[in-house]
Amino acid sequence: MSSPSSSPAADASASRPPERNTRQRAAVSRALDELDDFVSTQELHRILTERGERVSLATAYRVLQSMADDGRVDVLRAADGEAVYRRCEVSVHHHHLVCRVCGKVVEVQAPAIESWAERIAAENGFTAVEHTVEVFGLCPRCSAERR
C-alpha cells in the first residue's frame, strides 16, 4: 500500500537525493509521535494549525507521502477512501470494533491475531511486520433500530 504496484522505485531509498531538516518536517514528525491512532493528512494539518505550527496542506501531503515511501509510517485507507497514516512501532497495540451506523468504537485486544500475523509473515519471508485489524458491524442499539 505504501507504493502501488506499478511503482518503478522498487529499490526504495536507492538513489534518492538527501533529505533536509526543515521546521515543517520536524513538526509533522513530532505530531505523529504524539498520536497513537491513524490520522488523515487533513486531520494532521488541522492539528498542526491549531497548535500554531505553520505547515501548508500541500506540504503535509508531501511530507507524509515521503515518509510512507521510506516505510517510516504505515498507510491505510479509511472506509471513505481517505488515506490515513500512523507512525510505525506503536506502543499500546489494540484493534477497533466500529459501528458503521453511529460510529461507536470499542477497543479490543487480540493476542491470537498478533501471533497469527507473525506466523503468517514468517512463513512468507516477510520481516518488520505490522498489522491492522478493523471490525465493522452494527452496535447493539443500531442493530435494534434496524429491526
Add this chain to the structure above:
Amino acid sequence: MSSPSSSPAADASASRPPERNTRQRAAVSRALDELDDFVSTQELHRILTERGERVSLATAYRVLQSMADDGRVDVLRAADGEAVYRRCEVSVHHHHLVCRVCGKVVEVQAPAIESWAERIAAENGFTAVEHTVEVFGLCPRCSAERR
C-alpha cells in the same frame, strides 16, 4: 472486507422503499456476475459502454452503492483509494500481506481471524459483522536490500 461465512442477505433492509427492476440495474448486475475480480465503478462503466449497454456513470455509482448497502456486493479500497466492487459469495474470503516498500501482495487465508471477529463482535452485541485485516512488512527481497 466482506462478510465472513455468515448469512448472505441477513437482514432484508428494514423499511427502505421498494427497488425497481430497470434495464440499467440488470446490466450492472449481469456484468458483475461475469466478473471474477474486483472492479472500480469507472471500470465497470467502461465495460458496459464497450458492450453497448447505455448506463450513465452517475447511475453506475448509484447502483453499485445501493448494492453495497444491501450487502449484495463486497467493497474494497484499491491502493489509490478508488472503491472496487465484487459480487459476494463468490471466491473465498482472504486477506493480504503487503510489502510496504515494493507493494508486493500475498493473499493469505485466516480462518482463525474469521471466528475471532465473529466472537468478539458477539461478545459486544454487534451484528452484521465485517472486518478488514492488513498485514504489512518487508518482503524477502526488500528485507535483504535493507541490510
Add this chain to the structure above:
DNA sequence: TTCACTGCAAATGCTTTGCAGCGCC
C-alpha cells in the same frame, strides 16, 4: 551557491448531487 523544500493556487480525478424527464409497479 545550490537545489531540495515550501506555499499558493490551479488542476486532477473519483464520487456525489440537484433537477427535470422517464418509466416501472
Add this chain to the structure above:
DNA sequence: GGCGCTGCAAAGCATTTGCAGTGAA
C-alpha cells in the same frame, strides 16, 4: 398516476502539481 430511477451537468473533496521564492547544507 405516483414516485423511484436516470441522465446530465454542476458541484464536492481529497490529493497532486506547476512555479517562484526560501532556506538548509
